[in-house]
Structures are given as structure tokens and as C-alpha cells.
Amino acid sequence: MLRTPHWPRTPGAAIRAAAITSAFIAILIAFLSPLAYAAITSVKTQTQITQANAPVLPSNPATFEYNGKKLNVYFVPLPDGTTKELALFKPGRTSSQFVDPSNPTAPPITWDGSWRSLDQPWQLAPEWGNYTKVWDLIDFPVPLRNTILIALITTLGTVLSCTLVAYGFARFRFPGRGLLFTLLLATIFLPGAVTLIPTYAIFAKIGWVGSWLPILVPAFFANAYDVFLLRQYLMTIPRDLDEAAAIDGAGSLRILRSVILPQAWPVLVAVFIFSFVYSWNDFFGPLIYLAGHEDLQPLQVALARFHGIYYQNPALIQAGNLMTMLIPIVLFAIFQRVFIKGIVITGVEK
Amino acid sequence: MDQVPAILAPSNPALRRGGRLGRLGWPKMSAIGWREARHGYLFILPWIIGFFAFTLIPMVATLVMTFLNVTLAQAEPLRFVGADNWSRLFGDKQVWDSLSVTLRFAVLWLPVSIVVPFFVALGLNSKAIRGAAIMRSLFFMPYVVPFVAGVLVWEQLLGDNGWINGGLRLLGVENPPSWLFDSTAIYPALVLVGIWGIGAGIVINLAGLRGIPTELYEASKIDGAGAWAQLRNVTIPMMSPIIFYTLILGVVEVLQYFLVPLVLKNGTGEPAGQTFFYNLNLYKTFFTYQELSYGATMAWLLFAITLLITLVLFALSRRWVYYAGER
Numbered sequence: 292m293l294r295t296p297h298w299p300r301t302p303g304a305a306i307r308a309a310a311i312t313s314a315f316i317a318i319l320i321a322f323l324s325p326l327a328y329a330a331i332t333s334v335k336t337q338t339q340i341t342q343a344n345a346p347v348l349p350s351n352p353a354t355f356e357y358n359g360k361k362l363n364v365y366f367v368p369l370p371d372g373t374t375k376e377l378a379l380f381k382p383g384r385t386s387s388q389f390v391d392p393s394n395p396t397a398p399p400i401t402w403d404g405s406w407r408s409l410d411q412p413w414q415l416a417p418e419w420g421n422y423t424k425v426w427d428l429i430d431f432p433v434p435l436r437n438t439i440l441i442a443l444i445t446t447l448g449t450v451l452s453c454t455l456v457a458y459g460f461a462r463f464r465f466p467g468r469g470l471l472f473t474l475l476l477a478t479i480f481l482p483g484a485v486t487l488i489p490t491y492a493i494f495a496k497i498g499w500v501g502s503w504l505p506i507l508v509p510a511f512f513a514n515a516y517d518v519f520l521l522r523q524y525l526m527t528i529p530r531d532l533d534e535a536a537a538i539d540g541a542g543s544l545r546i547l548r549s550v551i552l553p554q555a556w557p558v559l560v561a562v563f564i565f566s567f568v569y570s571w572n573d574f575f576g577p578l579i580y581l582a583g584h585e586d587l588q589p590l591q592v593a594l595a596r597f598h599g600i601y602y603q604n605p606a607l608i609q610a611g612n613l614m615t616m617l618i619p620i621v622l623f624a625i626f627q628r629v630f631i632k633g634i635v636i637t638g639v640e641k
Numbered sequence: 642m643d644q645v646p647a648i649l650a651p652s653n654p655a656l657r658r659g660g661r662l663g664r665l666g667w668p669k670m671s672a673i674g675w676r677e678a679r680h681g682y683l684f685i686l687p688w689i690i691g692f693f694a695f696t697l698i699p700m701v702a703t704l705v706m707t708f709l710n711v712t713l714a715q716a717e718p719l720r721f722v723g724a725d726n727w728s729r730l731f732g733d734k735q736v737w738d739s740l741s742v743t744l745r746f747a748v749l750w751l752p753v754s755i756v757v758p759f760f761v762a763l764g765l766n767s768k769a770i771r772g773a774a775i776m777r778s779l780f781f782m783p784y785v786v787p788f789v790a791g792v793l794v795w796e797q798l799l800g801d802n803g804w805i806n807g808g809l810r811l812l813g814v815e816n817p818p819s820w821l822f823d824s825t826a827i828y829p830a831l832v833l834v835g836i837w838g839i840g841a842g843i844v845i846n847l848a849g850l851r852g853i854p855t856e857l858y859e860a861s862k863i864d865g866a867g868a869w870a871q872l873r874n875v876t877i878p879m880m881s882p883i884i885f886y887t888l889i890l891g892v893v894e895v896l897q898y899f900l901v902p903l904v905l906k907n908g909t910g911e912p913a914g915q916t917f918f919y920n921l922n923l924y925k926t927f928f929t930y931q932e933l934s935y936g937a938t939m940a941w942l943l944f945a946i947t948l949l950i951t952l953v954l955f956a957l958s959r960r961w962v963y964y965a966g967e968r
Contacts, residue, residue, distance in 0.1 A: 308769040315764055319779055325837065326783070328804055329794045340802075452687040459684025463677050466670075475688060478696055480889065482897050482947050484923055484940040488933050489702035490695060495713065512691025543680045572787045575900060579928060591789040595904055598793055605797050612790035623785040627778045630785075631844050638845035639852070639883060 333609035334417035350413035365409035434593035442570040448510035449566040457521030524558035706937035713931035726938040739922040747895040758842030766850040781840035824913040849883040
């Protein structure tokens with residue numbers, strides 16, 4: 292999709308290339324630093340977060356096991372002018388005994404001075420247990436299962452209905468087609484609030500509020516983005532084969548199934564992935580339709596609820612965030628070309 | 642997915658190709674033509690049903706509700722109240738305050754949401770840059786992060802011990818703002834959160850830039866145009882349809898903005914009412930207080946404002962949006 296870069300031919304061009312590339316790398320590092328923050332914070336203990344002058348990475352003051360006891364390690368300035376990391380063995384007010392972690396069998400070293408004035412080195416100590424803790428606290432399998440099921444069913448509905456509708460718009464001539472297609476696309480511009488209230492009221496009246504139905508059912512009635520994406524693709528498939536099949540007596544549905552769909556799988560994959568991630572990331576629908584039904588809520592609603600209780604424990608919140616974003620990010624990493632192409636088609640094509 | 646095709650461009654083939662209603666009603670069609678049409682309608686039927694059930698009828702119902710006294714519990718008997726909801730709306734200070742919150746945020750956010758992706762895309766499109774494809778993907782990535790998770794990352798980043806203020810202190814700022822608790826810092830904070838999701842905008846702008854014929858740049862170079870003149874006279878006019886659609890969609894979205902502050906501030910509108918956005922007000926009216934008719938009235942006001950702004954932008958677009966192939 293991208294043109295191959297020309298390698299710079301002059302020193303000036305090389306400097307320009309280096310300058311703009313490194314500027315953008317810097318911007319990207321800043322842009323993605325929130326993810327690094329979340330990852331690092333998610334494996335910190337509460338003390339590691341609150342302790343003063345702590346390094347960025349999750350760290351504890353270094354310790355050393357000596358004869359079954361945990362000794363604190365300090366930077367000790369030695370008489371020869373060097374500083375060594377030694378473990379405090381026998382603290383004293385004016386003179387203390389240290390052992391050398393690199394040579395623990397040697398006799399203890401006596402150092403004159405107050406050990407309290409010494410600095411401690413840091414030791415990397417990630418707290419992986421935060422993840423299992425959050426897993427249990429959120430009862431993660433329940434919202435995870437809900438999210439996956441909701442995403443799969445809405446995706447199924449979206450792919451099915453949008454394929455049929457796109458096929459109708461792409462392959463058949465009928466009066467009002469242009470107008471209807473424009474109307475379909477115009478729904479993208481409609482503020483959701485103007486349809487929300489009666490829809491909610493009706494769903495409440497027929498007893499659907501508090502179930503997945505208000506989220507699942509509309510997915511089976513097509514949406515503008517995915518119909519547009521599919522139609523654009525179907526229009527590029529030559530008609531020769533479907534005409535040949537029609538002459539052989541194949542009906543419209545059979546042509547769709549055995550001629551069009553086998554050629555359209557790249558766009559079907561795109562719609563599948565889009566729809567899955569879109570559903571995974573939907574918050575407002577589940578928020579209003581599943582309020583109070585914790586056993587039915589998907590991850591994001593569960594996460595918001597978890598935040599309401601554990602907001603004072605940043606590490607747990609970040610562990611929950613990462614667990615929620617993992618699958619969409621992995622899907623994106625695998626299907627990034629599909630994603631970007633889909634965004635380009637729905638965003639740029641005329 | 643928050644970008645649209647340029648459907649309303651006069652060049653939109655959907656508006657030209659096939660199937661317009663004839664001037665004298667239904668066109669004369671052969672039997673085969675009718676069969677084809679019947680199948681076409683059948684295939685688009687799911688959308689037609691959905692359009693009626695989830696768009697058109699609810700829209701009209703919302704309008705009808707503005708003249709009734711519907712609540713979720715319906716303690717009073719249902720009746721026609723004339724323009725009561727509307728006159729209450731026009732006298733409701735909270736409505737106008739929340740509208741002003743939304744508009745003030747929109748004035749800050751819209752330019753950022755258009756200019757930042759444009760310039761990032763411009764940089765990524767530069768001939769000198771290396772690794773543009775990977776960078777494009779990485780810029781896009783936060784866009785797929787589930788919304789609540791993203792907001793909760795930013796809540797801590799913007800906190801007093803977060804990296805933003807840590808970075809500002811490193812740069813020598815002694816009292817960095819308390820982003821989420823200071824009524825003057827909250828909008829910039831929300832803009833920062835918003836910028837994290839501009840990946841789609843970058844991708845679209847970049848695709849648009851790649852679509853500009855290189856001959857235009859070569860010709861302008863021969864005419865002696867510098868980088869700035871090229872940007873002004875080639876890039877921006879050629880990109881104007883994309884900028885225009887980003888703008889229209891941005892307007893529709895920003896007027897409905899409220900979910901980020903809903904998660905951050907739990908719907909309290911803190912600090913000092915600065916996050917009591919119009920749609921939060923609407924959401925509370927309908928969902929918390931269950932005043933459906935009054936909520937519907939607020940929804941129609943929002944719709945009318947959106948429509949008005951969109952129409953004005955369309956009218957103005959003739960002056961600056963350039964469709965290649967039109968003239």
C-alpha cells in the first residue's frame with residue numbers, strides 16, 4: 292500500500308530524513324506512553340506506587356538473603372574511595388557490620404558511620420499477582436464470556452445482514468436505489484439521542500431491558516458503514532461469472548453464495564474484524580440496557596464498576612485495563628492491514 | 642469507526658447511477674427488470690426494516706413524545722401537553738448551561754481534531770520519513786483500545802502523580818495543573834484524551850494525501866512555489882473534501898460528547914459544572930430521572946442544532962471545498 296522510500300542521495304537529504312524520522316519516533320513514544328504507563332503500573336504494589344523517589348519501573352529496595360535472613364542492601368562508601376553494594380548485617384549507631392553479597396562467606400566488613408545516611412539500591416520487583424487478583428475481584432471469566440458472546444452474535448448478525456443488503460445495492464437495479472443508498476449513508480450523521488428514548492421505552496415495555504436483546508437484535512438489520520464497505524468491494528467483482536451462473540439457471544441467492552462470496556472473503560474478514568472490535572468496545576448500549584445485571588455485563592461495564600470500587604488502587608485498575616484491551620490490540624496487530632484499508636474505504640472513497 | 646464516505650459529494654456515483662425515480666412516477670420496466678428490482682428490494686429488506694424500526698419510527702416517536710407527558714413509570718395518565726415541554730426547555734437554565742458547556746468544548750476540540758491528524762499525516766507522507774507504514778499502524782493502535790480502559794489509563798496519567806505532571810515538573814513547571822479537578826484545565830485534559838483516538842483521522846488524511854496527483858506538485862514547483870505555497874494552493878484545496886467530511890462528522894460527534902467525562906467524573910459534572918455536557922444532562926433526564934418526554938424534547942433540540950450547524954457548514958462549503966472532477 293505504501294510506496295517504497297527512496298534512500299537519500301545527498302547528505303542534506305540524509306539529515307532531513309534522520310531529523311523527521313527521529314522527530315516522529317519521539318512523537319510516537321509520547322503518543323504510546325500511556326500504554327507503557329498502564330503496563331508498568333499494573334505490576335506495582337501499592338507501596339511501590341506511593342514510595343517517594345521510586346524509580347519508574349516497579350522496584351523494591353534491594354535485599355540479600357543471608358543465613359535465612361533478609362538483609363537490606365546499601366551503597367557503602369569504602370575507605371579506598373569506591374562504593375560497594377553491601378548487605379547490612381548488624382546495624383549500629385556509629386558503626387555497623389556488612390556482608391558482601393558477592394562474597395558472603397568472607398568475614399563481615401565493619402563500616403564506621405550511621406547506616407541511616409546510606410542510600411539503598413533498587414531491585415526490579417514486578418508484582419504479577421495483581422493480574423490474578425483482578426481476575427478474581429472482577430470475576431473476569433463472566434464479563435469476558437459475555438463480551439465474547441455479544442461480540443460474536445452481533446458480528447454474525449452484521450456480516451449476514453450487511454452482506455445481503457450490500458449485494459442488493461451492488462448487483463440489482465431498482466427504482467429508488469440511489470435515494471435509498473444515500474438515506475442509508477445519511478444515518479451515519481444522525482445523533483443517536485434522537486432515536487434513543489422511544490427505542491429504550493419500547494425495549495423496556497416488551498421486557499428486553501436487562502437482557503442482551505436490545506444490543507443483539509439491531510445488529511441483524513445492517514448498518515451503513517459495513518454495507519458501504521461491502522458494496523464498494525462487491526462492485527469491483529466482475530459480473531461475467533454471475534451472468535454465466537444466471538444463464539445456467541442459478542437464482543440470486545445461489546449466485547451470492549457460490550459466485551460472489553468466494554470472491555469477497557477479504558472484505559468479509561474486514562467486516563468480521565471491524566464488527567467484533569466495535570462490539571467489544573461498545574460501552575453505552577450495555578451500560579443502559581444491562582444496568583444492574585452484573586452477570587450479563589460485558590468487560591467495559593464491569594471495568595467501570597470495578598473502577599468505582601477500587602479507584603484508590605491504581606495498579607489493580609491498570610491491570611484490569613490491560614486485560615480488557617488485550618484482545619482488541621492483538622486482533623489489530625494481526626489484522627492491521629485489513630483495519631486500515633477498511634478505514635480508508637469508508638473514510639475517503641466517493 | 643467514525644469516519645464517513647464522501648456520500649454527499651455531487652460526484653457520488655450512488656446519486657447518479659441507476660434507479661432514480663422517473664419524472665412521471667415509476668419507470669416502465671420489462672418483466673425481467675421487475676424481477677431484478679423485486680430481488681433487489683428483497684435483499685435490502687433487512688436494512689429497510691431496520692431503518693423503519695430503529696431510525697425513522699423512533700425519530701418520529703421522539704418528536705411526538707415532546708408533546709406528551711411520557712415518563713417511564715407513567716404515574717400520571719398519558720396526555721397531550723401542547724408545547725409545555727418546549728416552553729419548559731426554553732426556560733431551563735440547566736439546559737442552556739449544559740449546551741454552553743458542549744459548545745465551549747466543541748470550539749476547543751474541533752480545530753484540534755482536524756488540524757492534528759492533518760499535520761501528522763502530512764509528516765508521515767513526507768518523502769524523507771522512514772518507516773511510515775509502521776508509524777501509521779502505531780498511531781492507529783490506541784483507536785482500538787476499549788474506551789473505558791483508555792479513559793482509566795488517562796485518569797491516572799493526568800493525576801497528580803501521573804507522568805504528565807511528572808514530566809512537567811522535570812521541565813521545571815513548579816505547580817502543574819490539577820488537570821481533572823481544575824475548571825480551567827479540564828477541557829485541555831479532555832482534548833488530550835481525545836487526541837489519543839485520532840488514529841482513524843490520521844489514516845484517512847494520509848490516504849487523501851496519497852491520492853493527490855504528484856503532477857500538481859511538480860507543476861507548482863515549476864511555477865516557483867515553496868513548501869508553504871504548495872500547502873496552501875495544492876494540498877489544502879485537494880484535501881478539502883476530506884477536511885469537510887471530518888468536520889461534519891466531528892460536529893455531529895462533539896455535540897453528543899459526554900461519555901469520557903461520564904466515566905471520569907461519574908456524571909457529577911465536576912469540576913464546577915464544567916463537564917455537565919448537554920448529552921449528560923439529556924442522559925440523566927431520561928435515564929436517571931426517567932422523564933422521557935422532557936428528554937425527547939432535549940434530544941430534538943440537539944438534533945435541530947446539529948442539523949442547523951451542518952446546513953450552515955454545507956452552505957459555506959461551496960466557498961472552500963473543491964471536488965476534483967467537478968469543475
